[in-house]
Amino acid sequence: xxxxxxxxxxxxxxxxxxxxxxxxxxxxxxxxxxxxxxxxxxxxxxxxxxxxxxxxxxxxxxxxxxxxxxxxxxxxxxxxxxxxxxxxxxxxxxxxxxxxxxxxxxxxxxxxxxxxxxxxxxxxxxxxxxxxxxxxxxxxxxxxxxxxxxxxxxxxxxxxxxxxxxxxxxxxxxxxxxxxxxxxxxxxxxxxxxxxxxxxxxxxxxxxxxxxxxxxxxxxxxxxxxxxxxxxxxxxxxxxxxxxxxxxxxxxxxxxxxxxxxxxxxxxxxxxxxxxxxxxxxxxxxxxxxxxxxxxxxxxxxxxxxxxxxxxxxxxxxxxxxxxxxxxxxxxxxxxxxxxxxxxxxxxxxxxxxxxxxxxxxxxxxxxxxxxxxxxxxxxxxxxxxxxxxxxxxxxxxxxxxxxxxxxxxxxxxxxxxxxxxxxxxxxxxxxxxxxxxxxxxxxxxxxxxxxxxxxxxxxxxxxxxxxxxxxxxxx
Amino acid sequence: xxxxxxxxxxxxxxxxxxxxxxxxxxxxxxxxxxxxxxxxxxxxxxxxxxxxxxxxxxxxxxxxxxxxxxxxxxxxxxxxxxxxxxxxxxxxxxxxxxxxxxxxxxxxxxxxxxxxxxxxxxxxxxxxxxxxxxxxxxxxxxxxxxxxxxxxxxxxxxxxxxxxxxxxxxxxxxxxxxxxxxxxxxxxxxxxxxxxxxxxxxxxxxxxxxxxxxxxxxxxxxxxxxxxxxxxxxxxxxxxxxxxxxxxxxxxxxxxxxxxxxxxxxxxxxxxxxxxxxxxxxxxxxxxxxxxxxxxxxxxxxxxxxxxxxxxxxxxxxxxxxxxxxxxxxxxxxxxxxxxxxxxxxxxxxxxxxxxxxxxxxxxxxxxxxxxxxxxxxxxxxxxxxxxxxxxxxxxxxxxxxxxxxxxxxxxxxxxxxxxxxxxxxxxxxxxxxxxxxxxxxxxxxxxxxxxxxxxxxxxxxxxxxxxxxxxxxxx
Numbered sequence: 001x002x003x004x005x006x007x008x009x010x011x012x013x014x015x016x017x018x019x020x021x022x023x024x025x026x027x028x029x030x031x032x033x034x035x036x037x038x039x040x041x042x043x044x045x046x047x048x049x050x051x052x053x054x055x056x057x058x059x060x061x062x063x064x065x066x067x068x069x070x071x072x073x074x075x076x077x078x079x080x081x082x083x084x085x086x087x088x089x090x091x092x093x094x095x096x097x098x099x100x101x102x103x104x105x106x107x108x109x110x111x112x113x114x115x116x117x118x119x120x121x122x123x124x125x126x127x128x129x130x131x132x133x134x135x136x137x138x139x140x141x142x143x144x145x146x147x148x149x150x151x152x153x154x155x156x157x158x159x160x161x162x163x164x165x166x167x168x169x170x171x172x173x174x175x176x177x178x179x180x181x182x183x184x185x186x187x188x189x190x191x192x193x194x195x196x197x198x199x200x201x202x203x204x205x206x207x208x209x210x211x212x213x214x215x216x217x218x219x220x221x222x223x224x225x226x227x228x229x230x231x232x233x234x235x236x237x238x239x240x241x242x243x244x245x246x247x248x249x250x251x252x253x254x255x256x257x258x259x260x261x262x263x264x265x266x267x268x269x270x271x272x273x274x275x276x277x278x279x280x281x282x283x284x285x286x287x288x289x290x291x292x293x294x295x296x297x298x299x300x301x302x303x304x305x306x307x308x309x310x311x312x313x314x315x316x317x318x319x320x321x322x323x324x325x326x327x328x329x330x331x332x333x334x335x336x337x338x339x340x341x342x343x344x345x346x347x348x349x350x351x352x353x354x355x356x357x358x359x360x361x362x363x364x365x366x367x368x369x370x371x372x373x374x375x376x377x378x379x380x381x382x383x384x385x386x387x388x389x390x391x392x393x394x395x396x397x398x399x400x401x402x403x404x405x406x407x408x409x410x411x412x413x414x415x416x417x418x419x420x421x422x423x424x425x426x427x428x429x430x431x432x433x434x435x436x437x438x439x440x441x442x443x444x445x446x447x448x449x450x451x452x453x454x455x456x457x458x459x460x461x462x463x464x465x466x467x468x469x470x471x472x473x474x475x476x
Numbered sequence: 477x478x479x480x481x482x483x484x485x486x487x488x489x490x491x492x493x494x495x496x497x498x499x500x501x502x503x504x505x506x507x508x509x510x511x512x513x514x515x516x517x518x519x520x521x522x523x524x525x526x527x528x529x530x531x532x533x534x535x536x537x538x539x540x541x542x543x544x545x546x547x548x549x550x551x552x553x554x555x556x557x558x559x560x561x562x563x564x565x566x567x568x569x570x571x572x573x574x575x576x577x578x579x580x581x582x583x584x585x586x587x588x589x590x591x592x593x594x595x596x597x598x599x600x601x602x603x604x605x606x607x608x609x610x611x612x613x614x615x616x617x618x619x620x621x622x623x624x625x626x627x628x629x630x631x632x633x634x635x636x637x638x639x640x641x642x643x644x645x646x647x648x649x650x651x652x653x654x655x656x657x658x659x660x661x662x663x664x665x666x667x668x669x670x671x672x673x674x675x676x677x678x679x680x681x682x683x684x685x686x687x688x689x690x691x692x693x694x695x696x697x698x699x700x701x702x703x704x705x706x707x708x709x710x711x712x713x714x715x716x717x718x719x720x721x722x723x724x725x726x727x728x729x730x731x732x733x734x735x736x737x738x739x740x741x742x743x744x745x746x747x748x749x750x751x752x753x754x755x756x757x758x759x760x761x762x763x764x765x766x767x768x769x770x771x772x773x774x775x776x777x778x779x780x781x782x783x784x785x786x787x788x789x790x791x792x793x794x795x796x797x798x799x800x801x802x803x804x805x806x807x808x809x810x811x812x813x814x815x816x817x818x819x820x821x822x823x824x825x826x827x828x829x830x831x832x833x834x835x836x837x838x839x840x841x842x843x844x845x846x847x848x849x850x851x852x853x854x855x856x857x858x859x860x861x862x863x864x865x866x867x868x869x870x871x872x873x874x875x876x877x878x879x880x881x882x883x884x885x886x887x888x889x890x891x892x893x894x895x896x897x898x899x900x901x902x903x904x905x906x907x908x909x910x911x912x913x914x915x916x917x918x919x920x921x922x923x924x925x926x927x928x929x930x931x932x933x934x935x936x937x938x939x940x941x942x943x944x945x946x947x948x949x950x951x952x
Contacts, residue, residue, distance in 0.1 A: 258716075
């Protein structure tokens with residue numbers, strides 16, 4: 001039987017079972033597995049157990065991996081939820097695909113502004129509203145539904161599958177990186193491809209594959225002027241205030257066009273080669289919709305290509321705020337003694353974190369040399385996460401493109417994300433293999449917002465793409 | 477009997493009753509009349525009643541003036557504490573002195589870092605520790621102790637006294653300004669001098685009289701970039717971030733020498749005339765102790781006179797903080813949608829609030845004209861309070877100087893304060909008479925801090941100065 005014939009059967013079977021899949025997602029959403037709420041940890045564990053049962057019912061061999069303890073308030077510790085390691089098939093003749101996903105969700109309460117109960121999956125106008133519907137319970141269940149469909153159709157599964165399903169993704173993936181490193185020569189050693197469905201299309205209509213993520217370097221800029229907070233009436237005008245230095249320093253970092261003013265920052269940025277530039281041309285991107293989604297009047301750049309490049313392949317610097325200054329409502333006439341400016345730089349190929357750290361330090365030192373201030377100033381790289389980029393012409397990407405065409409009738413856009421999914425890079429490093437980001441949700445799904453939703457059409461088409469993707473992988 | 481003879485008797489009498497005065501202060505401190513804690517309002521009322529009884533025992537005619545309600549959280553309202561209006565003596569042949577003071581105190585808890593119970597007056601090494609000991613229960617009781625001493629010595633009181641004792645001073649003196657305006661042609665109409673003992677010496681040893689206060693203009697600088705907070709990964713590099721504009725604007729306000737960079741701000745500042753300059757020369761001021769009190773390494777200015785002038789007679793600008801930005805510990809990659817920079821300018825003679833407001837608005841507009849940003853920017857004078865300055869050669873000041881010499885054997889320094897006591901100006905305006913600030917506490921009393929204290933020697937000498945002051949006033 002040709003691919004197309006089986007695809008026809010598979011797609012029909014999936015369509016015929018839409019109700020079951022919605023019910024399954026509803027069951028998953030009903031478990032409030034919020035990883036950020038320690039008092040809900042038992043619900044996260046319940047979600048892990050529920051998923052384990054489902055996997056086992058499908059014949060997946062499951063191991064629960066203990067990744068240790070989490071420190072919470074008051075020095076207390078609680079167990080981190082186990083990571084599910086699943087193995088489905090062990091045929092040396094087949095490719096092995098590792099699927100990563102997560103079972104925990106962002107916090108949600110009706111009082112945050114939800115129109116429905118966040119943990120009751122609610123269908124309205126073809127959309128399934130509920131916390132975790134699109135991030136990431138829907139995509140995780142899609143993979144499982146596809147395996148079930150193959151079984152129900154008595155079709156041999158075309159690849160071996162490994163699962164790595166964690167439940168702390170929304171709270172920093174604590175323990176996962178160490179676990180993956182420890183699995184490098186065992187569980188991960190025979191993986192051929194890694195696929196992750198935990199991101200979103202660029203828009204609402206057109207599917208895409210993502211081949212890059214920006215990294216992030218988060219800096220703390222620390223200024224201290226005195227041993228205690230002072231009253232601006234008593235001391236204003238006579239002492240070197242920490243805020244004056246901090247604000248002056250922060251104002252030298254980025255200009256009104258988003259251009260970073262730190263000497264040398266752009267030196268390591270990969271030049272834009274014609275081949276890469278070509279990738280941007282066919283991308284469907286509605287700049288007006290983007291403005292409307294952000295709630296801004298206009299973007300810095302006018303052209304589609306320029307906007308996308310500044311999201312994905314150029315660094316950016318954001319000033320997030322100040323710790324230690326007056327941040328309340330109303331008026332307070334304090335001279336804060338110790339303030340910490342927070343800013344981050346999104347990094348891109350081929351920027352090196354160590355280089356950037358030195359450039360930022362040098363920049364701050366140079367500015368302070370010009371200022372007559374005795375205040376203690378220091379800048380610290382609080383957290384550095386590397387960028388990630390894959391070759392969009394890698395066979396896995398070609399396979400996913402074919403699968404997309406088979407379902408949607410169009411080539412997916414080849415895009416990147418401006419943010420970070422640090423675990424992507426870890427998978428690439430620990431397997432040494434290609435990683436594919438295969439989003440199936442739309443840009444307006446509202447992953448971390450109120451009224452998170454997953455369109456039924458995307459749930460269904462996502463499964464179809466996944467089903468076709470396995471066949472294409474088998475051909476490589 | 478000459479002044480000196482009576483002073484000798486008075487001072488001895490006061491010294492002989494030191495224990496009683498400490499006990500009286502202890503009783504007052506034991507009432508936790510914290511005006512900032514609505515749930516403690518009954519304690520504030522108890523303090524008002526306790527003082528009323530004491531005044532009445534001394535023969536002062538007391539009226540409790542209802543100044544209305546205070547709005548607290550959740551739209552609730554509670555009664556403001558009554559203001560005590562007292563009248564002691566009504567002899568047309570005598571001068572009438574109005575004494576202002578307050579009976580409420582700042583919040584205090586042992587857990588704030590007190591070494592003793594804040595509401596138990598505790599004597600250690602000649603110091604009386606307790607909340608309100610120096611601010612302002614000690615000074616208020618000093619006036620009453622002096623009246624009592626005159627009575628016990630069977631000495632006719634040399635002046636008529638009026639009292640205005642409020643109990644919301646530490647929380648904005650709500651209701652008091654309106655009350656004073658309403659009393660202009662009645663209770664306040666026959667007042668000859670106003671005296672306030674609610675401030676502190678410049679140092680720890682040498683008494684001073686204060687003839688000036690800076691005013692304050694508090695500004696909110698508002699920048700809005702979008703309708704919702706954004707993720708710096710998704711949007712960083714493509715939109716005009718509110719923080720970039722705000723930090724840039726805030727950095728144009730003041731330089732590293734404390735010089736205000738707003739065009740025209742210094743135009744209305746009174747020129748320094750030789751006569752005023754002379755006032756600074758004899759002032760005892762330890763610049764090292766000042767640095768140590770502030771906890772700074774060094775001040776902007778080196779010379780004593782320059783430091784004092786920049787505290788008292790030149791404007792200063794402080795950047796207090798930002799509302800709406802990320803202010804927590806750790807890292808958050810938010811692009812805040814709406815941020816409000818808070819800064820204030822201390823104003824001095826002859827700056828006009830209306831002029832300053834216009835200059836600030838124009839400055840912000842000019843900077844924004846140069847920036848290519850579509851963001852909504854506005855600046856608002858949130859609160860404006862005028863400076864106050866009196867003639868240090870006014871007869872009342874001469875009287876207080878003589879009284880100080882009689883007790884301390886030295887001329888008091890003639891000083892100002894860098895902060896504001898807004899009610900000072902109201903008293904001057906509503907009585908049309910000279911107002912004297914007569915501090916009796918030391919600079920290290922820690923009025924709003926942990927371990928607030930009042931030195932016994934200052935309590936005793938303060939009463940003596942007050943006793944002698946009344947006699948000097950009678951001679952005018």
